[in-house]
Amino acid sequence: MNIVIEHENSFQKILGDGFNLFVGAGFSTLAKDKTGKNLPIGRQLKEELIQEFRKEQYAGLDLPKLAKILESTQREAFQSFLCKRFFVDKFDSKYNVLEQVNIKAIFSTNIDNLINRYYLMILVKLYYVYKHQRLIPARCYAVRPSLHAEGR
Numbered sequence: 001m002n003i004v005i006e007h008e009n010s011f012q013k014i015l016g017d018g019f020n021l022f023v024g025a026g027f028s029t030l031a032k033d034k035t036g037k038n039l040p041i042g043r044q045l046k047e048e049l050i051q052e053f054r055k056e057q058y059a060g061l062d063l064p065k066l067a068k069i070l071e072s073t074q075r076e077a078f079q080s081f082l083c084k085r086f087f088v089d090k091f092d093s094k095y096n097v098l099e100q101v102n103i104k105a106i107f108s109t110n111i112d113n114l115i116n117r118y119y120l121m122i123l124v125k126l127y128y129v130y131k132h133q134r135l136i137p138a139r140c141y142a143v144r145p146s147l148h149a150e151g152r
Helices: 008-017 043-050 062-073 073-085 093-100 113-127
Strands: 019-021 103-108 141-142
Touching: 008 019, 043 062, 043 073, 062 073, 093 113
Parallel strands: 019 103, 103 141
Antiparallel strands: none
16 A cells, blocks of 8 residues: 655654644544553443443433533542543553654643553653663643543
């Protein structure tokens, strides 16, 4: 399969110079929680919430409305569920391609800790290879605060 890249020279220059990476829910679908399940997005998360909180009567609602109800009626249990479900235990080796590009910063709307886990793994690996060099990873900006960052 041949892939044709428009403006390939510009693309190669950006890869070399560095770029900002913006990631959303689909980015984390190859990551797994502690039970070995892939992280959910959209419809799958809604179905899991309905089952977990026994809210079949809200099956017709979209995910944001269901989340609002759970946040207002079962806040602690809802937050706890999200923290457990979106805590990344393992991730696919396909994410290792990030080591091959020059990322200046990462912006994420995700509540999972995939980016944090991934960069921690890279830093540990690099520490053993380059013990005496100071390493600075790409900065990670959460557009929404991570539940894990709040210590919940």
